[in-house]
Amino acid sequence: MSTASQKKATSLDVKRETVRRARKRKTEHLSEDLNVVPMMDMMVIILVFLLSSLSSSSANIPQGDDLRLPQSTVATSPSNALQVIVSRVSISVNGRFITALRNGTVDPSQKRGQNNADYTIIPLADVMRDQFQAAQSVAQRSGRPFNGEIAIIADRGLPSRTVYEVLYTCGQHGFANFQLLVLKGREA
Amino acid sequence: MAHFTAAQHALINRKSKPKELGPDETGGELNIVPFLDIIVNVLIFVLASIATIFTATIPVPAPGRSNTTGRPGAQGESLNLTVQILQEGYIIGARGGFLAPGCRDVAGRGTIAVPNLAQADAEGRRHDFASLTRCMQSIRQQFAAEVAGEDGHNINISVNATIPYGILVGTIDAVRESRPGACRLPEESRQADYSNTDCMFPKATLGVLQNR
Numbered sequence: 001m002s003t004a005s006q007k008k009a010t011s012l013d014v015k016r017e018t019v020r021r022a023r024k025r026k027t028e029h030l031s032e033d034l035n036v037v038p039m040m041d042m043m044v045i046i047l048v049f050l051l052s053s054l055s056s057s058s059a060n061i062p063q064g065d066d067l068r069l070p071q072s073t074v075a076t077s078p079s080n081a082l083q084v085i086v087s088r089v090s091i092s093v094n095g096r097f098i099t100a101l102r103n104g105t106v107d108p109s110q111k112r113g114q115n116n117a118d119y120t121i122i123p124l125a126d127v128m129r130d131q132f133q134a135a136q137s138v139a140q141r142s143g144r145p146f147n148g149e150i151a152i153i154a155d156r157g158l159p160s161r162t163v164y165e166v167l168y169t170c171g172q173h174g175f176a177n178f179q180l181l182v183l184k185g186r187e188a
Numbered sequence: 189m190a191h192f193t194a195a196q197h198a199l200i201n202r203k204s205k206p207k208e209l210g211p212d213e214t215g216g217e218l219n220i221v222p223f224l225d226i227i228v229n230v231l232i233f234v235l236a237s238i239a240t241i242f243t244a245t246i247p248v249p250a251p252g253r254s255n256t257t258g259r260p261g262a263q264g265e266s267l268n269l270t271v272q273i274l275q276e277g278y279i280i281g282a283r284g285g286f287l288a289p290g291c292r293d294v295a296g297r298g299t300i301a302v303p304n305l306a307q308a309d310a311e312g313r314r315h316d317f318a319s320l321t322r323c324m325q326s327i328r329q330q331f332a333a334e335v336a337g338e339d340g341h342n343i344n345i346s347v348n349a350t351i352p353y354g355i356l357v358g359t360i361d362a363v364r365e366s367r368p369g370a371c372r373l374p375e376e377s378r379q380a381d382y383s384n385t386d387c388m389f390p391k392a393t394l395g396v397l398q399n400r
Binding site: 010061 | 196200201203204206220227231235243245246247249250347351352353356357358365369373396
């Protein structure tokens with residue numbers, strides 16, 4: 001039933017048809033798959049950004065049973081101040097252990113004159129003296145004024161007296177601008 | 189149009205079919221689906237943990253010791269507002285005297301102006317922060333002239349040595365503002381702004397009671 005328009009295909013026609021079909025199948029095959037590479041790029045960038053911002057955050061505080069921050073309605077952002085952490089079991093400055101606490105209180109032997117009536121915690125005072133000198137030295141070299149800022153990260157169940165002893169000791173050694181670190185959240 | 193024979197159709201079909209890779213040839217490609225799973229899970233956990241550790245700071249100056257009697261001193265026309273946090277509640281002093289419950293009348297020394305709640309809240313606290321806030325609002329209305337002065341936003345908070353630190357922070361919150369966010373506290377790059385009428389006593393000076 002061949003007509004003039006349906007002449008027998010030559011080998012060139014066969015090649016052309018083969019290429020056409022191959023291209024068509026390739027296009028169909030590509031449209032079935034999701035191109036995940038841009039999504040992966042985006043996710044990896046977001047993840048790296050989040051992890052870096054978390055690690056450099058001043059609020060990177062290891063909370064646990066011994067350190068539960070109080071909640072507050074305040075919205076002031078934390079700054080990159082020197083951190084004094086007062087947990088139920090210890091006092092540390094920028095992650096460095098200073099002294100142990102017993103039932104949330106400082107042992108009288110660690111106080112000036114080994115007297116519980118005194119507020120100065122001797123091991124903390126020694127460290128704060130060094131920190132003050134270092135901070136002043138940095139301030140002089142950088143030309144930026146020393147603002148005496150210090151972040152107090154204390155457990156919400158501690159006796160107020162213990163927190164005061166820490167504040168008092170720091171205040172006696174040049175750090176008088178306290179930032180009490182709290183968790184945002186409680187409604188008034 | 190060219191007419192293909194059956195043999196030519198078969199040839200075209202065979203040659204245009206995408207080449208299927210053998211098991212040994214596919215090993216060169218990275219299977220990214222497990223990798224994606226891990227990334228998505230890590231991302232969710234990171235985002236969830238960020239939501240729970242939003243922190244803020246309360247700026248306070250260095251503390252001083254309270255006087256032994258806990259009596260608020262009358263200093264000219266200043267309000268000289270003091271709040272003492274005791275186990276039983278709050279003693280409030282203003283203009284050299286102590287306030288009675290309701291914070292309107294003058295009372296004798298050592299009167300609890302804001303007693304504790306009958307039942308503890310979910311966190312086990314019995315101090316009545318809401319009533320303390322209402323008391324502070326009342327004081328701002330009663331002593332409007334003193335509050336309008338230079339020291340109108342100052343308050344001295346003295347606390348019993350054994351009171352938990354969380355109660356102290358709750359008290360600072362309760363006296364600071366009657367609506368969250370009403371006071372703009374000083375920050376590294378911003379000045380303080382206490383002009384809002386809901387901003388009560390944000391400039392807290394802390395002290396500790398030695399004789400209670």
